[in-house]
Amino acid sequence: MAAQTYSIESERVSESRLHGLDINNVPFGKTFSDHMLVATCEQGRWSTAKIVPYGQLSLSPSISALHYGQSVFEGMKAYKSASGEALLFRPHANFDRINRSAARLCMPPIPEEIFIEGLRQLICLDANWIPTKPGSALYIRPIYFATDESIGLRPSERYTFAIITCPVGAYYAEPVKLTVAHDYVRAFPGGTGAAKAAGNYAASLLADREAKQHGYDNVLWLDGIHHQYIEECGTMNVFFVIDDVVVTPALQGTILPGITRDSVLTLLRDRGVRVEERSIALDELLKADEAGTLQEAFGAGTAATIAHIETICVGDRILNVPPISERKYGPQLLKALEEIKTAKVNDPYGWVVRVSGA
Numbered sequence: 001m002a003a004q005t006y007s008i009e010s011e012r013v014s015e016s017r018l019h020g021l022d023i024n025n026v027p028f029g030k031t032f033s034d035h036m037l038v039a040t041c042e043q044g045r046w047s048t049a050k051i052v053p054y055g056q057l058s059l060s061p062s063i064s065a066l067h068y069g070q071s072v073f074e075g076m077k078a079y080k081s082a083s084g085e086a087l088l089f090r091p092h093a094n095f096d097r098i099n100r101s102a103a104r105l106c107m108p109p110i111p112e113e114i115f116i117e118g119l120r121q122l123i124c125l126d127a128n129w130i131p132t133k134p135g136s137a138l139y140i141r142p143i144y145f146a147t148d149e150s151i152g153l154r155p156s157e158r159y160t161f162a163i164i165t166c167p168v169g170a171y172y173a174e175p176v177k178l179t180v181a182h183d184y185v186r187a188f189p190g191g192t193g194a195a196k197a198a199g200n201y202a203a204s205l206l207a208d209r210e211a212k213q214h215g216y217d218n219v220l221w222l223d224g225i226h227h228q229y230i231e232e233c234g235t236m237n238v239f240f241v242i243d244d245v246v247v248t249p250a251l252q253g254t255i256l257p258g259i260t261r262d263s264v265l266t267l268l269r270d271r272g273v274r275v276e277e278r279s280i281a282l283d284e285l286l287k288a289d290e291a292g293t294l295q296e297a298f299g300a301g302t303a304a305t306i307a308h309i310e311t312i313c314v315g316d317r318i319l320n321v322p323p324i325s326e327r328k329y330g331p332q333l334l335k336a337l338e339e340i341k342t343a344k345v346n347d348p349y350g351w352v353v354r355v356s357g358a
């Protein structure tokens, strides 16, 4: 069989919903741009991807994604440069990751032409939806899920891939407060922690709700076996600075391999900072706090880029991380990443992809 080639069709909205909307001030994740991309796959063959007006999908209540969670997603952002170009940050890394997530859930790979070229055309078309206020961006949500109309448990033969986008402001304006999750785990060896699988997030909601009921913003997740080693915070990778060494948990299958995490490690190594990817026991954190060597803590992920961590509740102890004004790494990384993503500075890594001219 000859290799399939792919094309993208598009149907534009007759009137943009952008008029009369202040995209620099919208609530997170509720206002969607004019268009979306939709492609379907049946027995490994992909349909023509279509860019269509944002709207409803018609789906049967029997589709397997709804019953068994064969569903993965991505999170990325488009930014605008000062000269008005639409920019993406490391989109190929998201493309690779969604296909790794898909493989873990027995789903066929999405062709690069559909994901990357479809994304490029979609962002070009809705470039006016990219907000320009500092810290804001157009959030991009690729989703990929099983659509077999059957409640038999097996990998689906039909799938839908879609990309929707929504303007978002800065995610965490304030530093975050964490509490260690003692009663729940996010992931375990052999599980799906390294995949951006929808079910992981459903499983985290109760821990998150209980943390919020106690006045915290997010949970600090521990490993599923020893309940001792730090893994992630909320839906971000986590970093600590102890005695001028930047440490983050090593990727061993239970941690989501964040693109922000990887970018942070690259920037730090290039600046000659000592970084370590290794196991971090909660005890080590408590000892560093007692010794006064815990200098910083921050989360890293696309939504917030860098979320400074203010306090961490560990059972009956509260660790107070030094104030942001005394921090060296987190604030600098936030600034450096935002400058690269918006093309304010030169990008020596080839991370930034321009999707449209000014």
Ligand SMILES: *Cc1c(COP(=O)(O)O)cnc(C)c1O
Pocket (backbone or CB within 6 Å): 075, 196, 232, 234, 235, 236, 237, 256, 257, 258, 259, 260, 261, 300, 301, 302, 303
């Ligand atoms: C998406 C995600 C991250 C961050 O990944 P980025 O590629 O940096 O956005 C970290 N942890 C979890 C659990 C996630 O879902």
